[in-house]
Amino acid sequence: MASITEIAKRANVSTMTVSNVINKKYQKVSSSTRERVEKVIEEMNYVPNLSARSLKSNNSKIIVFAIPQTIVDDPNKDSAFTNPFYGELINSIEFHLREKGYYLMFRFVNDDERLSSMVKTWSVDGVIVLGALEKELSTIFADIHVPLILIDTYIDSPEYDCITTEDEAGGRMATEYLLDHGYRKLGMVASSIGETGVAQKRYQGYRDALASRGMRFEESMLFEGFPSYEFGIEVASRIAKRKDEFDAMFVYSDLVAIGLINGLKNQGIRVPQDIAVIGFDGLFIGELCEPRLTTIKQDIGAKGQKAVELLVRKLNRDSEGVENIVLPVTIVERDSVV
Amino acid sequence: MASITEIAKRANVSTMTVSNVINKKYQKVSSSTRERVEKVIEEMNYVPNLSARSLKSNNSKIIVFAIPQTIVDDPNKDSAFTNPFYGELINSIEFHLREKGYYLMFRFVNDDERLSSMVKTWSVDGVIVLGALEKELSTIFADIHVPLILIDTYIDSPEYDCITTEDEAGGRMATEYLLDHGYRKLGMVASSIGETGVAQKRYQGYRDALASRGMRFEESMLFEGFPSYEFGIEVASRIAKRKDEFDAMFVYSDLVAIGLINGLKNQGIRVPQDIAVIGFDGLFIGELCEPRLTTIKQDIGAKGQKAVELLVRKLNRDSEGVENIVLPVTIVERDSVV
DNA sequence: CTGAAAGCGCTTACAG
DNA sequence: CTGAAAGCGCTTACAG
Numbered sequence: 230m231a232s233i234t235e236i237a238k239r240a241n242v243s244t245m246t247v248s249n250v251i252n253k254k255y256q257k258v259s260s261s262t263r264e265r266v267e268k269v270i271e272e273m274n275y276v277p278n279l280s281a282r283s284l285k286s287n288n289s290k291i292i293v294f295a296i297p298q299t300i301v302d303d304p305n306k307d308s309a310f311t312n313p314f315y316g317e318l319i320n321s322i323e324f325h326l327r328e329k330g331y332y333l334m335f336r337f338v339n340d341d342e343r344l345s346s347m348v349k350t351w352s353v354d355g356v357i358v359l360g361a362l363e364k365e366l367s368t369i370f371a372d373i374h375v376p377l378i379l380i381d382t383y384i385d386s387p388e389y390d391c392i393t394t395e396d397e398a399g400g401r402m403a404t405e406y407l408l409d410h411g412y413r414k415l416g417m418v419a420s421s422i423g424e425t426g427v428a429q430k431r432y433q434g435y436r437d438a439l440a441s442r443g444m445r446f447e448e449s450m451l452f453e454g455f456p457s458y459e460f461g462i463e464v465a466s467r468i469a470k471r472k473d474e475f476d477a478m479f480v481y482s483d484l485v486a487i488g489l490i491n492g493l494k495n496q497g498i499r500v501p502q503d504i505a506v507i508g509f510d511g512l513f514i515g516e517l518c519e520p521r522l523t524t525i526k527q528d529i530g531a532k533g534q535k536a537v538e539l540l541v542r543k544l545n546r547d548s549e550g551v552e553n554i555v556l557p558v559t560i561v562e563r564d565s566v567v
Numbered sequence: 568m569a570s571i572t573e574i575a576k577r578a579n580v581s582t583m584t585v586s587n588v589i590n591k592k593y594q595k596v597s598s599s600t601r602e603r604v605e606k607v608i609e610e611m612n613y614v615p616n617l618s619a620r621s622l623k624s625n626n627s628k629i630i631v632f633a634i635p636q637t638i639v640d641d642p643n644k645d646s647a648f649t650n651p652f653y654g655e656l657i658n659s660i661e662f663h664l665r666e667k668g669y670y671l672m673f674r675f676v677n678d679d680e681r682l683s684s685m686v687k688t689w690s691v692d693g694v695i696v697l698g699a700l701e702k703e704l705s706t707i708f709a710d711i712h713v714p715l716i717l718i719d720t721y722i723d724s725p726e727y728d729c730i731t732t733e734d735e736a737g738g739r740m741a742t743e744y745l746l747d748h749g750y751r752k753l754g755m756v757a758s759s760i761g762e763t764g765v766a767q768k769r770y771q772g773y774r775d776a777l778a779s780r781g782m783r784f785e786e787s788m789l790f791e792g793f794p795s796y797e798f799g800i801e802v803a804s805r806i807a808k809r810k811d812e813f814d815a816m817f818v819y820s821d822l823v824a825i826g827l828i829n830g831l832k833n834q835g836i837r838v839p840q841d842i843a844v845i846g847f848d849g850l851f852i853g854e855l856c857e858p859r860l861t862t863i864k865q866d867i868g869a870k871g872q873k874a875v876e877l878l879v880r881k882l883n884r885d886s887e888g889v890e891n892i893v894l895p896v897t898i899v900e901r902d903s904v905v
Numbered sequence: 906c907t908g909a910a911a912g913c914g915c916t917t918a919c920a921g
Numbered sequence: 922c923t924g925a926a927a928g929c930g931c932t933t934a935c936a937g
Binding site for chain 1 (some may be wrong): 912
Binding site for chain 4 (some may be wrong): 234
């Protein structure tokens with residue numbers, strides 16, 4: 230395991246010079262020395278030891294991407310990724326981090342775990358968090374003294390950098406799309422509305438659209454539950470008993486929407502003829518079901534990319550103050566609304 | 568940032584004693600000292616610096632999970648996780664690593680990248696690789712001197728620890744299931760058969776089953792291509808022109824199988840009445856399409872778990888020689904075969 | 906432009 | 922059971 234000392238010896242220079250070459254501080258090294266050192270580095274197949282560097286300079290090239298267990302499935306099952314959203318996001322984050330020379334540490338975090346110890350443990354350079362709750366920021370994510378980028382997190386405090394989607398506008402768009410297509414009895418399916426998050430925002434958009442078109446809203450039009458495929462099925466069986474109350478449903482998540490579609494079909498309810506369904510996310514699985522899911526699409530790849538770019542800007546001190554990036558949504562017209 | 572030195576000072580002991588307490592070498596510390604030190608550690612909110620530890624002892628608690636770019640989608644698109652298989656697997660690996668006190672570094676690796684430098688860079692403790700090709704083991708994965716666990720990799724050399732699925736038996740099972748249900752004109756869809764991997768094994772099982780039942784096989788019954796949803800669609804359009812040559816298809820991957828089903832439907836071919844389809848993997852997305860996909864199910868969660876367990880056994884030197892774990896498959900009877 | 910040396914926070918023989 | 926000290930591989934003022 231070649232070290233900087235060994236390189237220095239062979240090249241007949243000091244370790245400092247080697248270090249300067251490695252770190253491309255070329256003003257400090259004459260070009261002839263530089264070439265000599267680079268040759269030895271090449272020959273010896275030298276790879277810098279980042280543990281040593283991080284010990285000394287208190288930074289690594291590690292970025293943690295953390296998903297709170299609270300927003301995923303049963304933490305004892307290993308099935309959180311049933312929603313392809315997660316896979317697509319981590320994929321994008323890894324891709325863009327790698328491009329910028331960083332390493333990705335991925336982790337689910339529990340209530341009882343404080344991410345700050347992980348950050349200290351590894352001198353982690355920065356953290357990206359998906360869908361944290363406000364209260365978690367003062368527990369799980371407290372005491373982190375490196376750049377922290379929040380994805381899909383809504384909090385009042387202006388001290389965090391956030392990447393979100395036009396959730397509220399998307400909710401409005403979905404609702405107006407249904408109204409414009411002649412539907413008048415619009416229910417909504419969401420996860421817990423009480424907690425500040427994407428579900429709440431999308432719900433807000435739904436409420437807004439209804440109100441601005443002079444439509445009534447009643448509590449009974451809202452179905453809340455844990456956002457899984459099974460929950461969609463369950464909602465379908467509840468709707469089956471109240472058929473004539475609805476002619477369309479806005480579901481805040483594609484996965485749940487597909488569950489709803491399949492559940493409705495099982496109940497003998499035709500989609501979209503009896504009840505239309507519109508989703509939110511734009512996952513590719515919306516292509517798979519029948520009828521194919523009409524949905525509000527967000528760009529998950531862009532979400533990961535923007536998060537990484539913002540983080541890197543923070544790390545390079547190219548960004549002042551707090552940034553708030555909101556990504557646009559588009560509508561994907563398929564067959565579950567007609 | 569509390570260090571071991573500071574703890575030592577406050578507890579009036581040497582750093583060695585603190586180190587021994589932290590590392591639970593309790594035979595070396597009297598219980599009274601131990602308690603005192605533990606109290607100070609608690610008070611000061613001490614977190615060990617693993618960079619320092621890894622610098623000294625040449626191990627970290629980091630495990631790399633690497634996926635070669637060769638087996639995923641276009642490396643320039645960030646869409647490799649379209650197949651939910653990846654998400655489920657990484658999910659399981661993270662879960663079980665965390666349980667054992669390890670940190671997960673996740674990375675796609677390119678042809679031109681040698682994973683060994685990453686291992687050296689971080690004093691990585693072990694590596695888990697998904698679906699490597701034989702040639703990659705001598706390039707991308709060469710020169711790794713820590714435990715290396717291969718998932719879904721078939722190589723002749725007996726020097727690697729592997730976790731695989733009963734791919735060949737599964738291929739046989741799928742084929743026999745179709746035969747037992749009266750189908751006689753069985754095509755197969757796979758990725759490249761030429762490369763040693765799961766596709767080849769599943770194909771082998773298909774060939775075996777045909778042979779042992781006295782059925783003929785011809786090259787034209789096999790469709791090879793890049794394993795995506797779109798490939799399934801494409802195969803469907805090719806099959807449409809040769810309708811009467813097939814009454815059932817065995818598709819080596821659920822994602823492709825669903826593409827095939829939807830493609831066939833678009834071509835006006837009924838599934839399963841005109842052509843039955845059986846998949847392989849047992850992904851939840853097989854529930855979403857219509858008809859629901861009959862498939863050979865592997866246990867992806869178990870795959871991740873076994874990989875982690877085997878790796879940890881290697882790290883603890885609880886495993887001698889090379890281990891080869893083959894996980895069973897089961898058939899999930901749904902509606903795409905009748 | 907270059908070097909000698911201290912020090913980052915740990916672990917670990919060695920000596921008592 | 923406990924301590925003093927060396928050293929892991931780097932970076933970085935400081936001095937020349």
